[in-house]
Amino acid sequence: MSQFKVLLLDGIDPAGVEVIQRTASITPVVHDKISREKLLEIIGEMDGVVVRSGTNIDREFIEKGQQLKVIGRAGVGVDNVDVDSATEHGVLVMNSPGGSTTTTAEHTIAMLFALARNIPQAYKTLKNRQWEKTKFKGVELAGKTLGVVGLGRIGSEVARKCQAIGMNVIAYDPYINPDAHLSSGLKLVEVQELFDQADFITVHSPLTDTTRNLINKKAIAQMKTGVRILNCARGGIVDEADLYEALKSGKVAGAAFDVFETEPNTQSPLLELENFIATPHLGASTVEAQRKVSEDICSQVADYLLRNTVRGALNFPQLEAGQVERYQHFVDLAGRLAAFIAQICDGRMQTVSIRYSGEVCDMNLNYLTSIIVRSLLAPVLREGINLINAMHVANLRGIKVQETRVPAPENFTNLIIIELKTDVESHRVSGTVFTDKLPRIVNVDGYPLEVVPRGNMIFFTNNDQPGVIGGIGTVLGQCNVNIAGMHLGREHEGGRALALLLVDNPVHNEVIERVRKLENILSAKVVRVS
Numbered sequence: 001m002s003q004f005k006v007l008l009l010d011g012i013d014p015a016g017v018e019v020i021q022r023t024a025s026i027t028p029v030v031h032d033k034i035s036r037e038k039l040l041e042i043i044g045e046m047d048g049v050v051v052r053s054g055t056n057i058d059r060e061f062i063e064k065g066q067q068l069k070v071i072g073r074a075g076v077g078v079d080n081v082d083v084d085s086a087t088e089h090g091v092l093v094m095n096s097p098g099g100s101t102t103t104t105a106e107h108t109i110a111m112l113f114a115l116a117r118n119i120p121q122a123y124k125t126l127k128n129r130q131w132e133k134t135k136f137k138g139v140e141l142a143g144k145t146l147g148v149v150g151l152g153r154i155g156s157e158v159a160r161k162c163q164a165i166g167m168n169v170i171a172y173d174p175y176i177n178p179d180a181h182l183s184s185g186l187k188l189v190e191v192q193e194l195f196d197q198a199d200f201i202t203v204h205s206p207l208t209d210t211t212r213n214l215i216n217k218k219a220i221a222q223m224k225t226g227v228r229i230l231n232c233a234r235g236g237i238v239d240e241a242d243l244y245e246a247l248k249s250g251k252v253a254g255a256a257f258d259v260f261e262t263e264p265n266t267q268s269p270l271l272e273l274e275n276f277i278a279t280p281h282l283g284a285s286t287v288e289a290q291r292k293v294s295e296d297i298c299s300q301v302a303d304y305l306l307r308n309t310v311r312g313a314l315n316f317p318q319l320e321a322g323q324v325e326r327y328q329h330f331v332d333l334a335g336r337l338a339a340f341i342a343q344i345c346d347g348r349m350q351t352v353s354i355r356y357s358g359e360v361c362d363m364n365l366n367y368l369t370s371i372i373v374r375s376l377l378a379p380v381l382r383e384g385i386n387l388i389n390a391m392h393v394a395n396l397r398g399i400k401v402q403e404t405r406v407p408a409p410e411n412f413t414n415l416i417i418i419e420l421k422t423d424v425e426s427h428r429v430s431g432t433v434f435t436d437k438l439p440r441i442v443n444v445d446g447y448p449l450e451v452v453p454r455g456n457m458i459f460f461t462n463n464d465q466p467g468v469i470g471g472i473g474t475v476l477g478q479c480n481v482n483i484a485g486m487h488l489g490r491e492h493e494g495g496r497a498l499a500l501l502l503v504d505n506p507v508h509n510e511v512i513e514r515v516r517k518l519e520n521i522l523s524a525k526v527v528r529v530s
Contacts, residue, residue: 002024004047006049009049013290020302023306048305070301071092071093072095074096074296092304100283104154104283106161106286108232111256142166145167149171171189172190173188173205175397191214202230207235211234212237220243230256236261258278313389316387330368331367333439339530340529342420343527351399352402354418355419356415357405367387369403370387373401377390377393415430417430431453439452439453444489444500447489447497451502454530455528456527459500459524459527460524461497461523462499464496467520483502496522
């Protein structure tokens with residue numbers, strides 16, 4: 001008799017169903033099409049559910065699933081799964097991102113060849129009974145320089161395949177330590193050097209605030225005339241309006257997209273251009289990929305139910321009963337300190353040193369360290385970074401994480417100290433929680449101050465001279481930015497000082513650039529802690 005039941009929805013590939021059947025301990029319940037009402041009736045009997053993108057796993061669904069232990073998403077995105085609600089109810093959420101790596105990389109390569117040899121355009125004219133052999137003269141790929149933006153699973157696979165066809169491959173990824181092991185012959189460069197050298201540029205980054213419109217008018221101006229650009233990652237990384245103008249002028253010789261900022265998209269002006277080719281988001285659409293993600297996720301779900309093995313989790317397993325609630329103030333402190341220091345530190349992360357002391361050491365420090373590492377990486381790796389895989393991702397990127405317990409300092413009953421070193425600089429931030437349970441920063445780079453980190457902030461360092469604060473206030477007033485709070489620290493009179501301003505609204509880059517130009521300002525950063 002089977003121990004468990006797993007519901008498989010949305011036309012999951014039969015290969016995954018077979019994985020469940022072979023366990024002999026789990027009964028697969030398959031419904032390719034089922035009404036919402038019927039689904040809510042039967043979910044209470046299920047120990048697990050596997051979906052693609054068609055079924056909405058919301059709070060009501062999870063609350064009805066009183067026996068539910070695991071939710072598996074066949075593929076990458078979990079927009080249709082309420083992960084927060086699942087975590088609240090002790091339900092593990094998994095996905096299977098690796099199954100589409102090869103398929104998406106191969107699609108990028110296909111687009112690369114089509115772009116270099118004008119294959120779609122030539123075929124279109126031939127279908128119209130026109131033989132225009134001389135019109136579609138292409139370029140060879142061998143010997144050309146390919147710039148890969150983003151060295152995740154797919155970017156690394158594209159780089160490897162392009163090396164095999166004789167391309168010189170350079171890559172930019174600001175969150176990989178240059179000392180990390182990379183593919184033989186692969187050179188890691190800064191983004192400006194990549195733009196300057198590449199004949200072809202392909203992007204394989206998640207869409208974040210940092211990567212949005214990464215390739216824009218300014219970036220294109222730095223590129224070679226005749227460069228060709230590919231985007232099979234996420235719409236919005238390339239500014240489509242700026243690309244349109246560059247394609248029309250000939251600065252960019254050609255471009256190939258599998259993704260758009262808005263989808264579905266059949267009205268883009270880019271589609272009017274002869275030197276632009278596109279596909280309707282087909283990167284993961286192969287028979288093999290759908291089979292692989294189905295097999296992967298069903299295997300993961302089975303292993304969790306039968307052996308308590310966790311792979312591909314998107315939320316963290318339950319801690320001891322009541323521990324999260326008991327220590328939530330330390331969890332909040334750890335996340336806010338990490339989010340703060342990640343935004344004031346430039347360069348590639350190399351080492352993260354975390355020191356815990358006092359009452360905070362009573363809880364699971366692996367959990368807190370995972371929260372810190374996740375919060376450090378989240379601004380640039382929003383998709384796929386979570387409490388389960390944060391340490392693994394850091395290790396893959398050559399980031400060393402050091403965790404120690406130290407005696408509590410005399411003035412604090414608990415303290416968390418994070419020191420972040422990059423290839424450019426290092427910063428240290430200390431935080432504590434007082435009896436009111438509010439997280440506070442109490443020291444930055446050796447400067448004592450006290451502030452509850454929240455909302456929009458401006459962090460700056462300066463020479464301790466009269467008029468600095470007044471100058472900043474004048475700039476912010478002229479830019480209609482209201483100061484909600486001000487916290488200052490200095491080493492000694494006339495020496496170096498720092499300040500943290502809490503402001504009511506987000507601060508635009510033009511405002512911070514004006515602050516940086518003020519006399520005696522040494523550095524200025526915009527920080528957002530939610």
